[in-house]
Amino acid sequence: MRHSTAPIVPLVMPVVIVTVLAVTLTGCLGGNNQPPPGxxxxxxxxxxxxxxxxxxxxxxxxxxxxxxxxxxxxxxxxxxxxxxxxxxxxxxxxxxxxxxxxxxxxxxxxxxxxxxxxxxxx
Ligand SMILES: [Cu+2]
CATH class of the missing domain: 2.60.40.420 (Cupredoxins -  blue copper proteins)
Structure with missing residues (x-):
């Protein structure tokens, strides 16, 4: 059981990185990546x-x-x-x-x- 937490780390890190990237990119775009109407x-x-x-x-x-x-x-x-x-x-x-x-x-x-x-x- 002492190894139970170790495999979780490689799985969690990509999720954290993707989440941070998504937030960063959304911030750069001002939260608006849709083309204007028309x-x-x-x-x-x-x-x-x-x-x-x-x-x-x-x-x-x-x-x-x-x-x-x-x-x-x-x-x-x-x-x-x-x-x-x-x-x-x-x-x-x-x-x-x-x-x-x-x-x-x-x-x-x-x-x-x-x-x-x-x-x-x-
Ligand atoms: Cu052409």
Missing amino acids: THNVGMSGLAFVPSTLTIQVGENVTWTNNEAVTHTVVSDNATDPFSSGVLSYGQTYTHRFNQVGVFPYHCSLHPGMTGTITVVA
């Missing part, structure tokens, strides 16, 4: 924007996230509302707010077949 998400995977077409309301945001180990960009085709993300590595995001009604096609400048369209309605 933010839509588009992923980049399989050399494609997913979803490739999206309809949002004017004033809303779109956040693109690169979900693969291939670099991508998000570049507008439309000079009416120009935007360009720069090169996004795995896990990186880019957010653009659409303040004008219209149809806004965009593309990845690194992969010619990689295109998408954001339709903004009132």
Whole structure:
């Protein structure tokens, strides 16, 4: 019976460490890791924007996230509302707010077949 407490220590320590990490990370994020209301998400995977077409309301945001180990960009085709993300590595995001009604096609400048369209309605 004198060995009964020893095996507990290796089990308890990871739990403590994970708990401390979770509290620390939550604190860093101000307890708010949710995107603001009106933010839509588009992923980049399989050399494609997913979803490739999206309809949002004017004033809303779109956040693109690169979900693969291939670099991508998000570049507008439309000079009416120009935007360009720069090169996004795995896990990186880019957010653009659409303040004008219209149809806004965009593309990845690194992969010619990689295109998408954001339709903004009132
Ligand atoms: Cu790309």
